[in-house]
Amino acid sequence: MEYINIILMTLIPLFSAPIYDSIERKIKAAIQSRIGPIGFPRSFLQSWFDIIKLFNKELVLTSYGVSLITILELILILITMIILQIALLTSQLYWIISLLITFLSTSTAFSLFRAILLDNPFSSIGAFRGFYITLTVEGFFLSSLIIMLLIDVSIISRILLFCVIAISCYVVGSKVPFDIAEAEPEIASGVYVELSGPLLAIALYSLQIKRYILAQILSYSLLKLINTSNTSVTALMTVLLTPIIWMIFGIVSAIFARTRVDVGPSTLLKVVLILMLLIIATLTVKVV
Amino acid sequence: MKYLRLSEKLRRIKRSPWVFHLNSGSCNACDIEVLDTLTPYFDAERLGVKLVVSPRHADIILFTGPITRESLPKVIRALKATPRPRILVAIGSCAVGGGVWWDTYSTLGGFPKLQEVLKQCRIKIDKIVYVPGCPARPEAIIYGLLLALGYIEQKVSKITKFTSQS
Numbered sequence: 001m002e003y004i005n006i007i008l009m010t011l012i013p014l015f016s017a018p019i020y021d022s023i024e025r026k027i028k029a030a031i032q033s034r035i036g037p038i039g040f041p042r043s044f045l046q047s048w049f050d051i052i053k054l055f056n057k058e059l060v061l062t063s064y065g066v067s068l069i070t071i072l073e074l075i076l077i078l079i080t081m082i083i084l085q086i087a088l089l090t091s092q093l094y095w096i097i098s099l100l101i102t103f104l105s106t107s108t109a110f111s112l113f114r115a116i117l118l119d120n121p122f123s124s125i126g127a128f129r130g131f132y133i134t135l136t137v138e139g140f141f142l143s144s145l146i147i148m149l150l151i152d153v154s155i156i157s158r159i160l161l162f163c164v165i166a167i168s169c170y171v172v173g174s175k176v177p178f179d180i181a182e183a184e185p186e187i188a189s190g191v192y193v194e195l196s197g198p199l200l201a202i203a204l205y206s207l208q209i210k211r212y213i214l215a216q217i218l219s220y221s222l223l224k225l226i227n228t229s230n231t232s233v234t235a236l237m238t239v240l241l242t243p244i245i246w247m248i249f250g251i252v253s254a255i256f257a258r259t260r261v262d263v264g265p266s267t268l269l270k271v272v273l274i275l276m277l278l279i280i281a282t283l284t285v286k287v288v
Numbered sequence: 289m290k291y292l293r294l295s296e297k298l299r300r301i302k303r304s305p306w307v308f309h310l311n312s313g314s315c316n317a318c319d320i321e322v323l324d325t326l327t328p329y330f331d332a333e334r335l336g337v338k339l340v341v342s343p344r345h346a347d348i349i350l351f352t353g354p355i356t357r358e359s360l361p362k363v364i365r366a367l368k369a370t371p372r373p374r375i376l377v378a379i380g381s382c383a384v385g386g387g388v389w390w391d392t393y394s395t396l397g398g399f400p401k402l403q404e405v406l407k408q409c410r411i412k413i414d415k416i417v418y419v420p421g422c423p424a425r426p427e428a429i430i431y432g433l434l435l436a437l438g439y440i441e442q443k444v445s446k447i448t449k450f451t452s453q454s
Contacts, residue, residue, distance in 0.1 A: 029333065038334040042303075046336055049303040053347070056300045058371035060344055196344035196371050 002089060005235070009085035012239060013216075017208040018047035020243050024250035031254040047208065054201035062119060062194055069114040070199050074206045076107040081213055088220060088235045097149050101142050107210065108134055108172065111203075115191035126191040129265075133171060133178050136269045140276055141168030147279075148221055157282040158225050164275050165221045167268070169214040174207065175253040177264040215245040294414055295438070297373045301347045302437045304336045308346030308370070312363050312402075313395070314353030317423035318380035322350050325426040332430060335437075343369040348436060350429070354382035354389040355396035363402070364409055373414040377432045381422040 026043050029036025037046040061067060080103040087096040112134065115127030144164040147153060153161070171178045195203055219241035220234070228234050309322055326332050326339050340346055343366045355363060367374065378399040381387035386397030396402055399416070406413065419432035434440050 025333075029331070032328055034328040034331045035334050036331070037336055042336060046304070049336060050306075050338075053300050053304040056297075057347070058373075060369065060371050192345070193342045194344060200345060 005089055005232075006082070006085050009088065009235065009239070010082050013081055013209055013212040016243070017212040018051060018205070019044055020212065020246045021047040021208050023243075024247060027247055027250050028254045031251065047204075051201045051205055054204070055198050057197035059197040059199060061199075063117065065117055066114055066194070067199055069110060069117065070195070070202050070206075073107060073110040073114065074202050074209075076103060076110055077206050077209050077213070080104050080107055081209060084213055084216060088216075088238055089231060094150060097146065101145065104213070105138060105142060107206075108138065111191065111206070114203075118191075118194045120194045122193045123191055126193070130191060133265055133268070136265060137168045137171045137272060140164055140272050141172065144168070144276075144279070145217070145221070147283075148224055154282060157279055160275055160279045160282065162221055162225050164272060164279070166218055167272060167275075169218045170249055170252065171268060173211045173214045173249065175249055176256050177259045178268070211246065211249075212242065215242045215249065218245050294373060298375075298415070298438050301373070301375070302439070304338075305347050305433065305437055306338045306340045306345055307332075307348045307350050307433075308340055308343050308366075309350045310343075310352070310363065310366055312351065312353035312359045312383070313356030314380065314382055318352040318383070321423045321426055322352065322379060322429060325429045330426045330430060332433070335430075335433070335439075337433065343367070344371065346370050347373075348375045348377060348433065351376055351378045351383050351399060352380050354386050354398055355402050357394055357396070360396060360402075360405070364405070364411065367406065367411055367413070368409070372412070374412070375415045375417075375436050376413050377417045377419060377429070377436055379419045379421075379424045379429055379432070381420055384418045384420045387422060 022037065022042075022044050025046060026036045037043055042049070080100065083096060083100045083103055087100050090096065112127055112130050115123050115130060118124070141164065144161045148158065148161045148165060192200060192203055216238055219238045222241065222245075223234050223237055228237065307326075309319070311319055324330060326337070343349070349367065349370060353359070367376075376399070378384050382389060383399050385400065386395065389395040390397040396405070399418075403413070403416075415436055417432045417436040419428050421428055424432075431440075435442060
């Protein structure tokens with residue numbers, strides 16, 4: 001029965017991630033006083049249409065290494081997703097959490113390596129900005145996740161840890177203003193600037209799956225915050241909470257759309273540092 | 289994909305047309321109208337239209353300007369970087385036929401003359417739609433996009449023969 005649950009939980013993100021992305025586009029359009037993709041199929045399947053179209057476009061390849069890394073990135077993200085589903089259904093296995101964190105950080109590293117490898121200055125600028133943002137949050141994100149999931153801490157510490165995880169999930173998911181490089185239109189697509197056709201489709205699909213994983217991690221952390229112990233209920237609640245968190249992220253990104261992209265990373269570092277100092281202080285007080 | 293007919297290729301792009309704005313030295317009036325087309329008032333995203341910033345991601349090129357000699361190499365590179373099928377919508381009098389710059393020394397004089405250069409460079413444009421106007425109105429640009437994607441049929445024939453009544 002558990003195997004069936006794991007397969008079902010793995011298949012849901014594969015189909016639903018682009019659908020959630022399409023609904024997010026519709027919500028963003030509503031916030032910006034627009035209609036957005038019109039009609040029933042477009043409202044829910046626009047991102048699927050984009051991916052299918054890109055798979056049918058011509059591939060303009062600049063280097064074979066890039067295509068290999070893009071495919072590897074997708075594979076790594078899929079492995080991360082499967083491990084996350086196993087972790088949700090068998091939360092007593094602690095080594096699964098460490099495996100999840102390893103694959104999560106490796107898949108992020110691969111997406112940055114791809115951008116560095118491309119012989120395009122715009123892509124490199126986007127990659128270096130990605131490196132800066134990743135270095136700012138990745139360490140704090142992963143350590144907060146480990147403490148939250150594996151160590152029994154006070155409720156104040158858990159709330160602070162949840163805040164760090166929420167901010168990190170938003171940032172690592174490449175939402176505005178942490179998605180684009182500086183303010184020049186030419187480099188706005190940053191790390192994706194040289195990709196075309198099927199490779200771009202794979203890269204975008206990977207990003208959508210990654211966003212699903214991050215929303216699922218955040219919903220799992222939320223359930224940990226309120227101390228839900230039943231494993232099957234947690235798994236079901238996570239599946240239901242994930243689209244809600246995705247849409248909340250979409251609303252936040254629509255509100256942050258006009259913020260300055262150059263100030264974003266430095267403000268992020270300050271906020272995360274303050275939160276981490278508070279977490280350390282609350283943990284130290286408990287130990288004393 | 290290579291052996292599919294153009295209508296079949298267009299059918300796949302129809303649901304998700306991504307546009308790239310290519311300025312070849314226009315006065316910016318048409319460019320403002322192109323941006324206006326993509327803003328909330330006209331909301332081209334209703335049709336799935338998305339503005340992309342790299343020609344590698346584009347399905348349709350929104351082309352403006354009379355092609356200045358300075359911009360010519362960049363225009364050729366941008367069109368070459370676009371994956372096929374390449375659809376081009378020439379917007380405004382300058383892009384359609386050069387406008388007031390049709391015979392100046394510093395411009396090529398509209399897209400038909402650029403096409404001769406593209407033929408020499410072996411760059412094939414699969415479908416071209418002309419949207420005249422100085423500047424072309426956003427409604428006309430959306431109409432041109434719909435025409436390019438095959439949502440609507442062209443009302444007039446491509447070549448009109450004028451015959452004298454007398």
